[in-house]
Amino acid sequence: MSATDDLEAVKALKARYFRLLDTKDWEGFRALFTDDVAIDTSAAGGTVTTGADDFVAFLVDVLADAVTVHQGHMPEIELTGPDSATGIWALHDVVIFPTGLRLDGFGHYHETYAREADGWRIASSTLTRLHQDFRGGDD
């Protein structure tokens, strides 16, 4: 593959991340990550999770009954080796929980990617926030 092909492959990987998350295709979503992926959303009020299985189990628990929209923008991807890359994505997300609580948020993902035998995977992801609004909910 050329460097251009790798850039497009990483973009396609992250596009699938957003779409499979929002359409709740958890099995397809799981396959996007390295087994030992490191997820850090602590700067956005979340947690630190290691391992794709644990991360997906967490998301199913929190988001399976929520309406979610996650849209990514303006990737800055750099190939850092034959099988590794870094990327930054802007995020606009909407999450509407069954309680009626609604989040409208903006921020950035800071990520690394690894090429495995069957293609590129998300190896780590840290979310930072520019702004988030919460409204509604039962309380």
Added chain:
Amino acid sequence: MSATDDLEAVKALKARYFRLLDTKDWEGFRALFTDDVAIDTSAAGGTVTTGADDFVAFLVDVLADAVTVHQGHMPEIELTGPDSATGIWALHDVVIFPTGLRLDGFGHYHETYAREADGWRIASSTLTRLHQDFRGGDD
């Protein structure tokens, strides 16, 4: 053209779709479609339309006096033959009708593209929705 050029050409085609729709350049917009384009927005509360002329006439009727914003994200484009491609795009749209009724929506376009003598065209487009909010209006 290389495969990379074709991918960029399809992205440019869809970018023009969004911009010419929102700036109401109906003649330029019409030229983006195959004559027999199949449009299906039924899953988003719309209709099924066949033919670019009928589709544009419908849009002029419904949207010419509305403020519209349609923004597309994270294309997943695959070349399926020398002159054919498929694509999925995330959508964020805002439509403000003269009555004051406002839609804020999110979803995905599932599309096919065909290369004609003078370049790539949208051959079919099906819209699905993740979420839509309606507010305002006369009623």
Added chain:
Amino acid sequence: MSATDDLEAVKALKARYFRLLDTKDWEGFRALFTDDVAIDTSAAGGTVTTGADDFVAFLVDVLADAVTVHQGHMPEIELTGPDSATGIWALHDVVIFPTGLRLDGFGHYHETYAREADGWRIASSTLTRLHQDFRGGDD
């Protein structure tokens, strides 16, 4: 560099524009422009500014204490010479001023780019608006 590399370089330049603006990295932001950049936001209620130093000084004055989100979409980039390009980007922006005044806006940047000794720079930028909402504030 290939034409593909140039397109990706211009996309990366504008991605940095959005990210460095919203994270208030003013020194990094300044370096994205030609010294004599021409900025025109008059169609969006703004001003005409010439020169990168003046433009950044203006932004620091107006936005340093505001929360800002600027997200760009669907670039239409054309290489117009070995060291020049044009581009159109859709914009979704949110600006929350210390007074509480909040702008949610949509529009397009119409830009030119120039390749200098150390890479591509933004040479001119004109902002047009599809829609903007203002709410809140002290008054």
